[in-house]
Amino acid sequence: MSVELTFSEHFAVITLNRPKALNALSFGILTELDRALDTVAASSARALVIVGAGDKAFCAGADIPELMNRTLMQEHQGAGLGQAVFNKIAALTMPSVAVIQGYAFGGGLEMALACTFRVATERAKMGLPEVKLGLIPGYGGTQRLPRLIGEGRALDIILSGRTVDAVEAERIGLVNRIDSEGSPVEIGQRFMEPYLKHSLCALYFAREAVLRGNQVSLDEGLRIERDLSTLAYRTNDAVEGMTAFTEKRPARFKDH
Ligand code: DAK
Numbered sequence: 001m002s003v004e005l006t007f008s009e010h011f012a013v014i015t016l017n018r019p020k021a022l023n024a025l026s027f028g029i030l031t032e033l034d035r036a037l038d039t040v041a042a043s044s045a046r047a048l049v050i051v052g053a054g055d056k057a058f059c060a061g062a063d064i065p066e067l068m069n070r071t072l073m074q075e076h077q078g079a080g081l082g083q084a085v086f087n088k089i090a091a092l093t094m095p096s097v098a099v100i101q102g103y104a105f106g107g108g109l110e111m112a113l114a115c116t117f118r119v120a121t122e123r124a125k126m127g128l129p130e131v132k133l134g135l136i137p138g139y140g141g142t143q144r145l146p147r148l149i150g151e152g153r154a155l156d157i158i159l160s161g162r163t164v165d166a167v168e169a170e171r172i173g174l175v176n177r178i179d180s181e182g183s184p185v186e187i188g189q190r191f192m193e194p195y196l197k198h199s200l201c202a203l204y205f206a207r208e209a210v211l212r213g214n215q216v217s218l219d220e221g222l223r224i225e226r227d228l229s230t231l232a233y234r235t236n237d238a239v240e241g242m243t244a245f246t247e248k249r250p251a252r253f254k255d256h
Contacts, residue, residue, distance in 0.1 A: 003032035004053075005039060010196055012045035012094075013185055019054030025107045026063040027078060030085050037088040046196055046255070048089075048096040049188030050115060052108075058098065058124070058184075061106025064133065075138075082107060082139035086114035090211070093204050097191050099184040100124045100166075100175065110137060113144040116207060118175040119191050120166040121184075126174070129161040147214050149173050199237035199253040205229070 004015040014036055016023040025033075040048055052058040062082070070078070089096055089111070098104075098112035099119050104126040112118045112126075120126070128141045136142065137158065146154035149172050157164060169175040179187045195203060205228045213221030232238055237253045244251035 001032060002026075002029045003036050005036040007043065007045060010046040011189055011192070012040040012043060012048045013188075014040070014048065014050045015053050015185075016051070016059055017053040019052075019056070021063065022057035022060035022103060023052040023054070023108070024060045024063040025082070025111070026066050027081065029063075030081055034081075034085045034088065037085065037092070040094075041088070041092055045094055046200055047094050047189075047192040048092060048115075049185060049192065050089075050096065050098045050111070051184035051188060052101065055102060057103040057108070058100040059105075059108025059111060060103050061108045061129075062139070067135075079138035082110070086111055086140050089114040094200060095192065095195055095203055095207065097188045099188040099191075100126060101184045101187075105129055106137065106141075107139045110139040110141045110144070113148060114140060117191065118169075119177050119179050119187055120169055120175040121180040121187070122166055122178060123180075124166040124169070124175075124178075125163050126169060127161065127163045128158050129163075131159060131161040145174075197253075199235065199241065199251075200255040201235045201237050202232055202241075205232040 002016065002018045004017050006013045014033070016029065018024065018029065095116040097117040097119060098115040100112055101121045102124060104112055104124065106128060109126045109128060128137050128145065130137050142158060145157065153172050164174060166175065166178045170178050177191060179191065181187065209225045209228045212224050216224070236256050240253060241251045
């Protein structure tokens with residue numbers, strides 16, 4: 001198996017395990033990832049950590065040899081598969097983090113962009129080098145990158161195909177943090193720890209409000225916020241959170 005899924009405590013951990021090809025995303029790996037994400041979605045995990053095996057790469061992108069000599073419609077379906085799988089990451093109820101150790105190029109960075117958060121190690125290098133191959137990003141990069149870091153910065157990265165190091169990535173908001181202490185899994189779990197003490201319902205509704213609001217007008221976004229904040233108010237966890245405040249004790253959330 002080139003995609004490994006394990007569970008420990010609150011965490012689901014997905015490891016891309018094809019280090020000899022720098023964890024490049026063949027269509028087979030995308031299909032395995034798709035299945036693993038279904039298992040994660042149906043599990044009681046409260047956070048997902050995605051890492052790459054080996055110390056050289058998180059993921060070097062689409063499998064380049066495999067992209068060659070395909071028909072237009074095969075490629076159209078291929079882009080649809082990659083987008084659908086990464087949409088599954090973005091749609092998970094639990095937050096997710098990609099730990100970028102080493103290279104994250106093309107589809108590898110696009111996978112990280114579909115996660116809620118990104119952490120880079122000091123030596124991480126990332127980019128969308130598709131133009132160098134005469135291609136453009138096909139797994140969400142042209143849409144998620146500008147939404148994350150703004151149109152001007154995204155156009156620079158996409159049209160130049162240049163490599164961004166960890167320091168620049170943190171400065172422009174492409175990654176949330178640089179952390180090189182311990183294994184990628186430990187880095188991802190440590191990053192997630194502060195979020196996990198909150199209700200998963202509150203985390204989900206807040207994330208949905210931000211992500212959905214990002215795609216619509218301010219007026220429509222405010223309507224989404226009104227609806228989702230009202231839904232959050234109706235959860236048992238909201239009752240528990242407010243009661244705990246008035247009783248001057250820590251809240252005990254149950255994610256419902
Ligand atoms: N695919 C397949 N194999 C790869 C690979 C990749 N993306 N990247 C690396 N490898 C393999 C190498 O071929 C090599 O294998 P062997 O020769 O040892 O058998 C092994 O991994 C180690 O790589 P290097 O020897 O090159 O290692 P270096 O440290 O020297 O260089 C590198 C590391 C990451 C700088 C270099 O490997 C590199 O530039 N890799 C390619 C990065 C890249 O361009 N990625 C693809 C971006 S494009 C679509 C449209 C678009 C897309 C998808 C679909 N549709 C319409 C369906 C998007 C495509 C992309 O992701």
